Amino acid sequence: MKAQVEEEQEIKQISEEAHSPWHEAWKRLKKNKLAMIGLGITTVLLIVAIFAPIIAPYNPRYAPVIEDGKVELSLQGPSWAHPFGTDKLGRDIFSRVVYGARISLMVGLITQGIALVLGITLGAIAGYYGGLIDEAVSYLIQVFLAFPFILFAIAIMAVFSEPGVDKVFLALGLISWPPLARIVRGQVMSIKEEEYIEAAQSLGASDFRIIVKHVIPNSLAPIIVTVTLGVAGAILAEAGLSFLGLGTQPPRPSWGVMLKTGQEYIRSYPYMIWFPGLAIMIAVMGINLLGDGLRDALDPKMKD
Amino acid sequence: MSSTLLEVKDLQTYFFTDRGTVKAVDGVSFDVEKGETLGIVGESGSGKSVTAASIMQLVPSPPGDIVGGEINFKDENLLDLKMKRIRKIRGNEISMIFQEPMTSLNPVYTIGEQISEVLRLHQGLNKDEALEKSIDMLEKVGIPSPEERVHEHPHQLSGGMRQRVMIAMALACNPELLIADEPTTALDVTIQAQILELMDELRDEFNTSIILITHNLGVIAEVADKVAVMYGGRIVEQTDTVTLYKDPEHPYTAGLIKSIPKIEGSEGKLKPIKGTVPDPLNFPNGCKFANRCNYAEEKCWAEEPDLEEVKPDHYVRCWRWKELDLKNESEVK
Structure with a gap:
């Protein structure tokens, strides 16, 4: 039996090039069309975010022209000058997105x-x-998992007396570690029983070294997947909080804030809702597709 | 007599489970001289692996604990040392290789990185020096084209190759004692012989002492100088390898020898020892082997015998060793 398995591996070795496990995962990811779409969307998102000042044609916070206290460009439909139209205050929606x-x-x-x-x-x-x-x-994890997220966010905002994007970081950060901790804990528990951990101990490595150098690198795959999906979740949560007025505050151009201000005009002027809404949907979908693809690519059991 | 490197004295390692205390190692004593190979033989559950883990202080705790005895390595009792000092000894002065070469290497690092880790940890080499030494070690353990292999990941190597890598890692810092826990059990027979030969060669080259733990008496015969036979957490017989095969005094040893498959000889049937090792919580009160022994008497059931010296350097734990003539039986099969 064992000899047979070994032989199969030998054959595999010959057919496969000398590659690390990460190379293998990348090869599998490349074959997954949806994941590549997700990767494309995520990359575009990153580029847009990094080069926002170059890409955006107008100032996102203030309208370009205000004459006699009147906003001339208020509530314009999509045009060449303003591809996504302008909002009530005359700001370019494309730039804000x-x-x-x-x-x-x-x-x-x-x-x-x-x-x-x-x-x-x-x-x-x-x-x-x-x-x-x-x-x-584990007890701490249970407590945090049982806590309704909106309630937790409200509590954080209340503690700091006013909402803002920095409190969103804090609230979402504090609420999103337990699932990750649970996964890491499970991974560590199974990996520490592996013989190479005992081997590392027998070679004189300290606990800290074993955790950092041997245990965590071996549980990286589920961590990457969880974090990727977590980014999408956090984007949604921020939009939700901002929509409720608990998150990012105007005039900062968060997608959630834009939804909130646009809801009054949902019948007469729906562009204010469409574009930020679409942006949220595409971004979250793209990152989730990438996350799902990564899960399939990194899971060794999915090899074939 | 050459100098003693390791002296284990009355070692007791117990496991405290919900069902009761398991005396996995119960009063085991032995010496290992410099450059000598000691074989420890026994079935699963005899305490041989726990003995090895105790020397390395790798007994999982809880539930395990070393409750008594001494492990004197050179001038120090390992059981008295601080964890920090133990870590300095592990991998540097005492190394261990494990049964499963397929799982004893970390899958995410190249073998070069893994051998280098030991060297950098204990000898303070920098990255390039460590890599160079790793290539040297791979060459010493007989891995072809080591300059290329050193950059490969464990999954790209066969079982025998991986065991060679493990040996290279274990010997990288030139330890004085190598503990090999069933090093060949997971390997093909042909590879087994190569690995044993390699260990023998390396012992001669580095003058390393070896404790070889196995359930396979054939392996012991090939490389060990002396043997301790363990059963139920105790040593039941201890002597040099030649005497053990020629003149076993304990019925268990004789049984083990008889149960080795042989190709020559007219009788085609294997003679296994009857029964299995009892549940560690339910060993007989007297001699632990009593329930499987063909020669057990009333006394054997009532009281456990001591380890007696029957000839110089030949110890046996049996009430009836004087009366029994196991020698012929084991030869005749």
């Missing part, structure tokens, strides 16, 4: 950054040491 990508991505990345640090640290410690530490962390 472009800058909105910046806020959305920032929210996604920063909150997931917070979640990564908290989730990996707590999850790895709980999984590796087990016992009382594990029980304490």
Whole structure:
């Protein structure tokens, strides 16, 4: 049996080029059309966010022309000058959507950054040491998972007495670590039973070194997937919070803020809703497609 | 007599489970001289692997704990040392290789990175020096074109190759003691012989002492200088390899020898030892082997025998060793 498996692997080795597991995953990802669409959308999103000042033709916060207190360009339909039209205050919706990508991505990345640090640290410690530490962390995870997210966000805003995008980072970051911690904990618990961990111990590596160098790199795949999907979730959550007035505040051009201000004009002038709404949908869908693709590509059981 | 490198004295490692205390290693003593190979033989559950883990202080705790005894390595009792010092010894002065070469290497690093890690950890080499030394080590353990192999990942190597890599890692810092826990069990027979030969060669080259743990007496016969036979957490017989095969005094040892498959000889039937190792919580009160022994008497069931010296350097734990003539039986089969 074993000899046979070995032989099969030998044959595989010959047919496959010498590649690391990451190369293999990339090859699998490339074959997945939906994931590549997701990767394309995510890349465009990143480019738009980074180069927003170059791409956006107008200032997103203030209308270009105001004469006699009157907003001349208020509520214009799409035109060559304003491809997505202008809003009530005469601001170019296209420029606002472009800058909105910046806020959305920032929210996604920063909150997931917070979640990564908290989730990996707590999850790895709980999984590796087990016992009382594990029980304490698991309890904390349960508590956070049981907390309604909107309520938590309101509580954070209340603590700081006024809402704002920085509090959104904090609220979303604090609420999104538990799923990650749970995954990391489970991964660590199974990986620490692997023989190469015992081998590393027998070679004199310290606990810290084993966690950082041996355990976490081996649980990277599910972490990457969770974080990618988490970015999409955070973008949605920010839009939701801002729509409720609990998140980013006007005149900052967040997609959620744009939805909120546009809702009054939903019948007479729906462009104010369409474009930010579309932006949210495309961005979240793209990132989710990429996340799903990554899950399939990184899961060794899905190899064939 | 050459100098003693490792002296294990009355080692007791217990596992405290919900169902009761399992005495996985119960009063085991042995010495390992410099450059010598000690074989530890026994079935699954005999405590041989736990003995190895105890020396490395790798007994999972809880539920396991070393509750008594001494492990004297050179001038230090390993059981008294701080974790920091233990980590300095592990991989540097005492190394271990494991049973499963397929899973003992970290899949995300190249083999070069893994061998380098040990060298950088213990010898403070920089990246390039460590890589160079890794290539050297790979060459020493007989891996062809080491300059290319060093950049490969474990999944690209066969089982035998991986075990060679493990040996290279274990020997990278030139340890004085190598503990090999079933190093050949997961390998093909032809590869087994090569790995054993390699270990033998490397022992001669580096003057490393080896503790070889196996359930396979054939493996012991090939490389070990002396043997300890373990059963139920205790050593039941201990002597040099030649004596053990020629003149076993314990019925269990004789049984093990008889159960080795042989090609020559007229009788085609294997003679396994009857029964299986009992649940560790339910060993007989007296001699632990009593329920499987063909020669067990009333006394064997009542009281456990001590480890007696029957000849110089030949110890047996059996009430009836004087009366029994196991020698002929094991040869005749």
